[in-house]
Amino acid sequence: MTFSNSNGNVDMMRALEKTLFPILTKLGEARHLRAIRDGIVAVLPLIITGSFFLLLAQLPGSGDEASWGPVEGYLQNAAWSHTAFAWYAAHHAIFLTPYLLTMKLMALFVAFTVSAALADSYGLDSVASGILSLSCMFVTVLPQNFGGQWFIPIQDLGGQGLFLAIILAIFCAEIYRIWEKGQWLKLPDGVPPAVVRAFSSVVPMSILVTFFWIIRDLLGVNLQGWVQVVFQPIEKLGDTLVAVILINLVIHLIWVAGIHGVSVMNAIFLSLWLDYLEQNAHAVAVSAPLPYITAHPFYQWFVWIGGSGATLGLVFLLLSSKAKNLRSIGKLAFLPSICNINEPIIFGLPIVLNPIMAIPFILAPTTVGVISYLAMKFDFVHKPFILVPWTLPGPLGAFLSTGYDWRALVLWGINFAIITIFYYPFFKMMERKVAHDADGK
Numbered sequence: 001m002t003f004s005n006s007n008g009n010v011d012m013m014r015a016l017e018k019t020l021f022p023i024l025t026k027l028g029e030a031r032h033l034r035a036i037r038d039g040i041v042a043v044l045p046l047i048i049t050g051s052f053f054l055l056l057a058q059l060p061g062s063g064d065e066a067s068w069g070p071v072e073g074y075l076q077n078a079a080w081s082h083t084a085f086a087w088y089a090a091h092h093a094i095f096l097t098p099y100l101l102t103m104k105l106m107a108l109f110v111a112f113t114v115s116a117a118l119a120d121s122y123g124l125d126s127v128a129s130g131i132l133s134l135s136c137m138f139v140t141v142l143p144q145n146f147g148g149q150w151f152i153p154i155q156d157l158g159g160q161g162l163f164l165a166i167i168l169a170i171f172c173a174e175i176y177r178i179w180e181k182g183q184w185l186k187l188p189d190g191v192p193p194a195v196v197r198a199f200s201s202v203v204p205m206s207i208l209v210t211f212f213w214i215i216r217d218l219l220g221v222n223l224q225g226w227v228q229v230v231f232q233p234i235e236k237l238g239d240t241l242v243a244v245i246l247i248n249l250v251i252h253l254i255w256v257a258g259i260h261g262v263s264v265m266n267a268i269f270l271s272l273w274l275d276y277l278e279q280n281a282h283a284v285a286v287s288a289p290l291p292y293i294t295a296h297p298f299y300q301w302f303v304w305i306g307g308s309g310a311t312l313g314l315v316f317l318l319l320s321s322k323a324k325n326l327r328s329i330g331k332l333a334f335l336p337s338i339c340n341i342n343e344p345i346i347f348g349l350p351i352v353l354n355p356i357m358a359i360p361f362i363l364a365p366t367t368v369g370v371i372s373y374l375a376m377k378f379d380f381v382h383k384p385f386i387l388v389p390w391t392l393p394g395p396l397g398a399f400l401s402t403g404y405d406w407r408a409l410v411l412w413g414i415n416f417a418i419i420t421i422f423y424y425p426f427f428k429m430m431e432r433k434v435a436h437d438a439d440g441k
Contacts, residue, residue, distance in 0.1 A: 031121055033267035035173075036166055039114030040270050044387070046109055047274065050102030051387040054281055057095035058403045059088060096285055103278055104154050107161030110271075111137040114169035122177050128201040132208060133172040137165055139212040140223050156224045159278025162271045164227045172208055179204045238272045239292050244373050248303065248366040255308050256351065256358040262308055273299070280385035284403065290383040293376045297384035297401035300340070301408075302372035305394050305416055307342030309361035310368060312394065313420030315345060317427045323434040339391040349430075357426055364422040368415040381407045 112130035119129030141157065143150045156164075180200065215221045237243055247269065251261035276292035283290045306312025315337045318330025333344040351357045375381045382405035388397050394416070398408040 030267075032118065032170055035114055035118035035121060035170070037263070037267040037270060038117040039110055039166075039169065040274065041266070042113040042117070043106065043109045046102050047106060047277070047387050048389060050099045050104075051277075051281065051385075053095045053098040054103070054285065055386050055388075055400060055403065057093065057099070058284065099281070099285065100154070103281055104158040106159055106274065106278055107157045107165040108134060108137055110162055111165040111169050114166055115173045118170060118173040119176060122173075124173075124177060124180055125201070129173045129176045132176055132201060132205055133165075133169045135205065136168050136172055136208050136212050137161075139209055140164065140168070140216050142216065158282065159275040160228065161224060162275050162278075163231045164224050166271060167227065172204075175208060176201065176204050235272065235275065238269065239276060239294050241370065241373050244294060244303075244369045245366055247299075248369050249362060252309055252358075252362040252365060255346065256353065256361065258352045262304075270296070274387075277385065277387055280383055284385050290385060293373055293383055295384050296387060297397070298372065298376070299369075300390055301384070301394060301398040301401050302411060302415060303365050303369040304340070305365075305368070305412070305419060306337040307340050307345075308365070309342065309346070309351065310365040310415075310419040311342045311345045311351075311361070311423075312337050313364070313416060314360075314423040314427060315342075316420060317423055321427075321431055323431050326431060326434060338393050340394070341391070356429060360419075360422045360426050364419040367422065368418055371418070372411060372415065375411050381405060381411045 111133045115133035116126035116130035120126040137157075138152070141152055143152050145151075212223075216223065247265060251265050253261075254264060255261040273294065273296040276295040277297070280290045280292055280295050282288075304310055306315060315330055315333050318326050319334065321327050321330065329345070329348055333342065333348070336342065336344055346352055349357065351361050372381075376383050382402040384401040386401045386403060388400045390397070392400070395409050395412050398412040399405070402408040
């Protein structure tokens with residue numbers, strides 16, 4: 001089903017297809033950006049697990065910001081829960097241990113997975129490359145001695161270390177590739193492959209670990225500090241209202257052309273959004289104000305409601321359509337859309353290459369993005385700090401990602417109403433077009 005539009009809109013779409021879209025497509029398919037995206041996505045289960053334990057540490061009675069309001073008072077006074085509530089109030093901090101060993105070590109895991117993904121794209125031993133990068137990441141952190149015991153400080157191994165981890169991962173994988181391409185170390189043919197792979201990484205491991213040891217320990221250069229200074233402007237700009245608007249416009253413009261917009265932008269911004277998430281989570285763990293609004297869950301639960309383009313409102317409109325085939329599309333897309341999977345709508349309605357439906361598809365998420373940003377900026381809603389599985393229904397995801405903030409449910413409901421209103425006139429145009437085509441037959 002396609003819809004005609006004015007020549008101006010068609011010409012604009014064709015111009016974008018010839019200029020902007022090919023550039024963004026190549027950007028999303030670039031080997032190194034693809035490795036960054038795949039490597040970070042690989043650690044998302046780890047981050048979700050750490051977020052889950054942080055969420056457990058924020059239940060009523062924890063004494064932190066997160067609270068269920070009247071529910072907390074009920075739990076404190078209810079006889080059936082008094083013992084459990086008292087135990088939790090005294091021991092809730094123990095739930096932070098898995099969080100510290102997962103989210104607070106995020107950069108270490110990313111150093112491994114990004115380097116492994118890049119090496120795999122070259123057809124090299126991904127495990128050897130990952131271990132090489134992981135070792136160099138450790139060397140950039142100075143161990144500390146307290147009372148004769150050595151400790152590794154983890155403050156540079158969480159979200160703040162993500163940029164350095166990505167740089168090291170790419171650098172180490174490329175050095176490993178150069179070494180393997182040169183084939184400077186050859187073992188006899190009878191040596192087992194596992195032994196060959198192990199020995200082939202000895203020289204690059206020795207060179208790189210020594211190199212970073214000289215920089216960090218002998219010369220005293222704080223690579224983490226340098227990287228933070230370089231990326232600080234980007235980090236600041238990424239959490240602005242302008243960034244929210246531009247990111248949404250670009251993502252949905254290229255979606256209309258049939259390119260997976262989120263995949264392209266994840267290659268560029270996912271590490272930044274996860275950095276915001278980890279810093280927000282750390283702030284909650286130490287009872288400090290949350291520094292960032294646009295952590296990863298911000299887009300997932302308050303902007304892309306039902307998937308890219310915030311199409312959940314459109315699905316509900318389709319379910320009420322007078323046109324039988326539109327109702328059928330709505331029924332097929334309903335359950336996936338509840339779980340934030342909206343490819344059936346994007347490609348089945350379609351929205352791709354459809355200039356009319358492209359208008360609300362681009363403007364609806366951009367509008368609710370602005371509203372959500374302002375709501376959190378002025379503290380009407382708690383900033384997100386929990387990464388929950390993206391397939392959860394939207395209201396539940398919004399509630400959990402903000403640490404049980406009931407106001408997040410209200411904001412989600414307002415945003416859902418707004419996107420439905422945005423889609424309504426275009427839905428009616430589509431419905432009339434379908435009815436007209438049916439009468440013509």
